[in-house]
Amino acid sequence: MSTMAVEDVAVAPVDHGFWTRNRKTGAVLAVLGVIAAVLFGALATDQAARFTLSEDSAGAALEINGTVGAIIFGLVAVAAGAAFLIGVPERWFGLLVGVGALGFVFSFLCWQVSTAPTGQNFMPMVNMVRGTFLLALPLIFGALAGVLCERSGVVNVAIEGQLLMGAFSGALFGSISGSVWVGLVAAAVGGAFISLLLAVFSIRYLVDQVVMGIVLNLFAVGVTGFLYERLMQTNAAKYNQPPRFTTWEIPLLSDIPVLGPALFRSNIFLYLALILVFVIHIALFRTRWGLRTRSVGEHPTAADTLGVKVLRLRYRNVLLAGVVAGIGGASYTLALFTFTKNMIGGKGFIALAALIFGRWSPTGALLAALFFGFADQLATYLSAIDSIIPSQFLSMLPYLATMLAVAGLVGKVRAPAASGKPYVKG
Template identity: 55%
Template sequence: MSAPTTERELIGRSVLAPISWRTPIIMATLAALALFGFALFTPADLDSQIELTGGGAAWQLPDLVLPSRASALALVLVAFALAGLSFWTTQNRRRSVAVPVVFGVCLVLAFLIWAVAGNASGLPLPFLLSTAMTAALPLIFGAFAGLLCERSGVINIAIEGQLLAGAFLTAVLATVAGNPYIGLIAAPVGGALVGLLLAVFAIKYRVDQIIVGVVVNVLVLGLTSYLFSTVLSDNPLRLNSPPQLPSLRIPLLADIPVIGQALFNQNLIVYVMYVAVVLLHIGLFRSRWGLRVRAVGEHPKAADTVGIDVNRTRYRNVVFGSAVAGFGGASMVAAGLAFTKEVTEGRGYIALAAMILGRWSPTGALAAALLFGFADSLNRVLNNIGSPVPYEILAMLPYLATIFAVAGLVGRVRPPAGAGKAYPS
């Protein structure tokens, strides 16, 4: 092979990064495991029943009945083909988001078909998607809070505490007022107060942002647990019985098979989320405010030289992002559920993983949070209808999805360059 003779060839070859085969290898390995786990060892005489429309939908479709082994095998073969396509795109240095996404959908469908094989109840798909949306809400708003903070240069580990504070204030004030919407107004206030505490120590006193975030989480957890044990438990009817946030059904759209109930028969928090993801994306990437925020997060010194007040921008983003997380905490008691100790169950940390998997983008964070919410919902639905998978394994699904997604499928990601670095006042 002849050596490059021109300067352009030398430069072109020098900037090529080594090819990473991690993603196609993981895809091929998962497809092989699915072949043996979901296809070959499924009895050939069993069928899988999938419900396509809920009971209240105007447009009813018959249940989908599929031969379990043949359907799972077909989906796994498609997954193998996509793994091969991933090897080809990697070899040719082409990025494709659609390939791993479709691959994941095929494996999930193969798993569902295997899990309900021979089950007389079948899989209530509309109910599964609806509960997945509900489970994803705190993750979505938590991920939005994380990216608002990190885009300005502050790492927000305290999302867990902000969700918890929002849920606590929502439960108490909605119960006292007898109005769930009062609780929705209070939730962002709780999150913002926790965010202000984080901002003071991380920005003004320049304490390590990871450490102060963990400390704030422990503080909020201890405070809410103490108040729950000493105040709420003694007066549950007066202080911890929030009314249910009503569902707002959109006519016609809610009757769409499969997805109608999940998307268009939800409470106000879901519809606020739809608006929030659009406004946040436009604000961060299509506005002067977003340009300033990203400048502060990427190169604070350069932003300072052009007249942007770095620390004031960070204060505003941390408090605003924390208020967003507090609003997401309201979703955990919006169904009329009482506040309990550690009601968040680590969702703040999963929200951080969703933010990373989404590459610090509102739409990416939304998709990642929905993935984790689906895993959480799948655990509950399969446990209710009866599944060959042990309950302990199903309970691990959201956390396994978090680990595999972040460690295996994200690839190389670069956070904002100024994230975690204090800036002098």
């Protein structure tokens, strides 16, 4: 096929007068910063808030007076908001939002850490980073599965079911065979099975893709729940005790402070997730396959006219998405836990939110997944230090972060133009 000049369509920003997107974002950051400086500063104590560079309270640490830190970091958020209000180039949008968000978070942490009981007034940064990545793992795989589907024009609401089937298949066949690699392959096949059903019904029979995704999620819950009760509950030793991937340590890199122990002393799933983000990003934006995939997701009729096999490419990419999500499900049962009914617990829907928050980009999805993973890990940490914040709120924190990210922080986004629209060859 001749080279196609198909590019992502850039949507020109709409002029809303003075209150542009940047100024609205700036106003929100400024208000949050003022709240942080005033409220968190008043609630914090003069006890030092320690951020240790190790896994416990020993070793080097960054210390700051709780009250002073809460005020300073709150003012950082205010400054980021003010930069938007006075007008900054569009290219600084992401950076300033990140700075403002971090300022608000660290102001909050200075309050929480400084008011913790004596001996608990520290935050182990290694554990926070490690926990963030581990909790984000299924979200990364799930969001990448969503990218592959939606860039091809298929809405993948079935990520939850793909993750769950991958987790179940990995546990079952890993236990029966006694091999983690057999379990990993089985998990990939399990995720691909759900994707195959999604592809056949949405591409071949033109069933509504969102409805089909919900049905497949319920199907996965039902099938895995039934087999769990029939097999795993009655004989866990045979069917629900898979071997686990061991920790792989990368020499030299694992000695880097904070990031080294968290990132380079981990299991295969973390390395695989980061590699997949890089590979899919390059493939999507630098290869012929990626060009064809994006063209099918934007304008399938034009792509068909130029010789692209639209339906075949959609089938292939949806199946590939299932493989990726299935491996993400295996990160539960072949590295951390034994299988339990409905163990994914809504992570597939948070992965879908990460996909939107990341603007249908592999790297954006990675950053969004890490954001949600951090929210989850933060809730765990605050529970451990007996925070005065109610435990019910802490358990809601990851889901609140999801809603805020999608509804408030992400601004206006545009999905691939043909996403969710069946294609019938004329």
